[in-house]
Amino acid sequence: MNTRNRSIAPFTVRLLATALALGLAAPVALAGHHEGDAAKPSQAKADIVDTAVAAGQFNTLAAxxxxxxxxxxxxxxxxxxxxxxxxxxxxxxxxxTVEDLLKPENKDKLVAILTYHVVPGRYPASRVGGLDEATTVNGDTVDIVAANGAVMIDGANVVMADVTATNGVIHVIDTVLMPGS
Structure with missing residues (x-):
């Protein structure tokens, strides 16, 4: 499994203000999706982007x-x-880090990082848990470890699984994945 160098820094007010200014923050929570409800996904009503924005906890990802x-x-x-x-x-x-990645001159690096979080196809938790790795849209693979009812993707914990969308599924993770790390 890949290891990651992660240091903790406070979230900047400027980034939050940018996300809010872009109109990407929505106060709606993911109704019916709680950790433990993964076995009973609700009927999807929106695509991946709209579902994530409506959740209210992915403002930075949306930006x-x-x-x-x-x-x-x-x-x-x-x-x-x-x-x-x-x-x-x-x-x-x-x-x-985030502010630098959002600069136009760093778009290629940002695209590489974001596409490292996306796997083509629909992989619900039941399918992800049976994999050792998955190839991402950017061509790199992420390591998957499933043990004791928990799943980790490249060392990031899946904290909520099977958030359904009309065009796929979202698994919420607690760490930003970095390709090549």
């Missing part, structure tokens, strides 16, 4: 998808499986 020009792709037919880091996961990156 990054916008900056990378990937919103239309993830609103497309799919299906996609997205390992979605929360705002807290982005906040745990070293200070200044």
């Amino acid at each position: 990054a998808l916008t900056a990378a020009g990937l919103v239309d792709t993830l609103k497309g037919k799919g299906p996609f499986t997205v390992f979605a880091p929360t705002d807290e996961a982005f906040a745990a990156l070293p200070a200044g």
Whole structure:
């Protein structure tokens, strides 16, 4: 399994303000999706992007998808499986990392990181737990470890599984995955 160098830094107010200014924050929670409800996913009503935005805990991811020009792709037919880091996961990156990645001159690096969180196809938790690895949209593979009812993707914990969307499934993770680390 890959190991990651993770240092914790506070989430900057500027980034949150940017996400809010882009209109990407929504106060709606994921109704019916709690840890332990993974066996009973509700009927999907929105695509991956709209589902994530409505959750209210993926504002940084939504801002990054916008900056990378990937919103239309993830609103497309799919299906996609997205390992979605929360705002807290982005906040745990070293200070200044997210702000640097959102700069236009770093778009290629941002795209590489974001596409490392996406696997083509629909992989519910029952299927993910049976894999040792999966090839991401950017061509790299993520390591998958399932043990004692928990699943880790490249060392990130899946904290909520099987958030359904019309064009795929979202598994919420507690760490931003970095390709090549």
